[in-house]
Amino acid sequence: MSRVLTGSARLAGVLGWPVSHSRSPLLHGHWIEEYGIDGAYVPLPVRPNAFPNAVRALADLGFAGANVTIPHKEAALRIADEVTDLARTVGAANTLVFQDDGRILADNTDVFGFYENLRQQQPDWRPDSGPALVLGAGGAARAVVAALKQAGCPTLRIANRTRERAQHLVDALWPKSEVHDWDRIAEAASGTTLIVNTTSLGMQGHEPLIFPLDTMDPGGVVADIVYTPQRTPLLCNAARLGVRTAEGLGMLLHQARPGFQAWFGVLPAVTEALIRKVGADIPLE
C-alpha cells in the first residue's frame, strides 16, 4: 500500500507515547490514497521529556504538522507560538500546524469532530431544539460543551461522578449551565433533545452506562464518544426505544479532517468505506 514519494512530498504524523495503538496513520493513509496526494503520515513515538525537542525538530525537518495524542495534549499548548481560541477553551491541543514563517500553531479539532459527526449521522437534529445533557467532565466533555455552546444549544445540563469537576467545567466554559448529581441522571435527562456520554463507561472492560431514557424527547439524539465497541450499551438502549443515535467512531474520523486539510490541502470526507476500514477491528457491540 506504500506510495512512491517525490522530493516535494508533504509530511505529517502523530506524536504520542505509546502510539502503536493509534488509528490515525490508517485513517490519514486512506485519505492520502483516496485523494492521490504526494505525501505520507507516520506514527511518531515520542517520550514526554523529548516532546518539545521532537516538535521543533519536525518543524525543522519540513513537516507540515502533526497530530498530538496522549500524553502530550496539554504540552502541545505550551510549546505553540499561537493557540486557537478553541484549543485554549478546551485546555488541550490535538493538531499542530507548522507555518511557513516557522511558527507553530496549536488547534483543537475535537470540537469540530464532535459536531460534524453529529451533523453527519443525524442531519435533522437541531442544536436549538431543547436542552442537552452532557455526562462527564474530563477533556472530552470540555470539547463537547464548547461545541454545543458554539452551535447555539439553549441550555446545558451536566452531571459528573465528581460533581465539583462539572461545576469547575461550567464555571470556565458556560456558567449559566445546570449541574446535576450523578445519581440523578435519569431526572436530568427529562425533556432533553440530546444526551452525550463523555465518560469511559460503556468502553470495553468498563461498566456499562445504563439509565432510563424514556423521559427524554422521543425526537432527540443519544451520542456516545466511546467507540470501543462501536455501539455501546447506552446506544443500544436508545435504539431499542426508537431514539436516534450517533456513534463515537465518527468523531475520531471527523476530528482528523481539519489537520489533513491544513497539511495536505484537501478537506477529506468521512465515507462508509472509511468507517468500515477504521472500524474493522473494533467490535460492533
Ligand code: ATR
Ligand atoms: P477524558 O479527558 O478522556 O474525558 P478523564 O479526564 O479521565 O478522560 O475523564 C473521564 C470521565 O469519566 C470523568 O468524567 C470521570 O468522572 P470523574 O470526574 O468523577 O472521575 C468519568 N468516569 C470514569 N469512571 C467512571 C465511573 N465508574 N462512573 C462514573 N463516571 C466515571
